[in-house]
Amino acid sequence: MKKATFILPVIAILAAVGLSSVFIVDEREKALVLQFGRVVDVKEEPGLSFKIPLIQEIVRYDDRILSRDIDPLEVTPLDDRRLVVDAFARYRIADVHQFREAVGVGGIRAAEDRLDRILRAETREVLGSVSSADILSSDRAALTLRIRSAAIAEARALGLEVVDVRLKRTDLPVQNLEATFARMRAEREREAADEIARGEEAAQRVRAQADRTVVELVSDAKRQSEIIRGESDAERNRIFAEAYGSDREFFEFYRSLEAYQRALLEGNSTMVLSPDSEFFNYLKQADRP
Known part of the structure; x- marks a missing residue:
């Protein structure tokens, strides 16, 4: 009975030690095995792994592509027309060992702060070398490619891989x-x-x-x-x-009739003529029997 009482705690302790020595690496992450704060192993393949209980610890990092929005910043292009630029980047942890050495216990937060400084500096340098018309144009792929290419080398020192950089918005400052x-x-x-x-x-x-x-x-x-x-x-x-x-005589008769018609119309001016006037020749002949 006393022996069983002794064995059961031992078994429980051994089971606990055994369980604490086993850990699982998810396919969406990478893991570092630390011993007294020093990296002794890197686990990048998903599956079951082992560590020394109480002496070694596991630190996990996301292996997926992550997004980082850069705070809006003012840039001054070649034509001195200030612009407010809003950008974002996509990155992933390419080398977890180097990442741990670079940022220490700060982890993702510390890395993103340093990545922000890198991207802001490269964005100012690249956009400051072109005119505002180039920045405001719809075709800005070449500019973002230059920013990404310049940031890749510096980000590699942090164990990061910059996958993409995009300019979301480019506006004038409010005062302008x-x-x-x-x-x-x-x-x-x-x-x-x-x-x-x-x-x-x-x-x-x-x-x-x-x-x-x-x-x-x-x-x-x-x-x-x-x-x-x-x-x-x-x-x-x-x-x-x-x-x-x-017929000369008929012609003269016809013309005389026209003259009578025009002269004797109502409203015409009064004319004073002698009774022996040639104007009345055909009227006199009409009175004859």
Whole structure:
């Protein structure tokens, strides 16, 4: 009985020691085996592993691709037009041993702080070497590639691999927005004034062309009417001449009737004529039996 009482605690202790010597490495992580704070082994393959209980400890690091948003920073391009840039990076821990040596117990937080400083410095250097138009353009892949390439070497010293860097947003500082909007409004107003001036010029050309066309049409119509009137007068005179030549007395009678009709209309001026006037020749003949 006493022997069993002694053996059971020993077995429990051995089981506890055995269990504490076993650990599992997940496929999404890497692990370091530390002995008195010094790295003695690196476990990168997933599965079951062993360590010395109480002497060795396990530190785990995420092996997936991680994201890091960079705080907005101001950059000054070549044209001295300040911009606020908001970027983010994707990275992963490529060498956990070197990562532990570089950041110590600070871990991911310490690494991201140092990575932020690297990316901010490289972003300022790269974007400061181009104009603001290049930064604000839709095609900024070349700029982000330059930032990533410059950051890779420095990040490698931390055991990190920079996978990608992207510019999320590039804006003007708040204090410059109103001035920029004012310049944009002035530019649009100038363009509108130019368009209005060109429209007025085109309208003047159209009106001038229309006026010239009207003058030409009226002149041509008057010329045609004068020609027609002249031809009509000639035809009338020809008919009168033929009538006069055919029967002179009838012609004189017809012309006298026309003269009576025009002279005796109501409202005409009063005429004082002698009864023996030639004007009344045909009236006198009409009174004869």
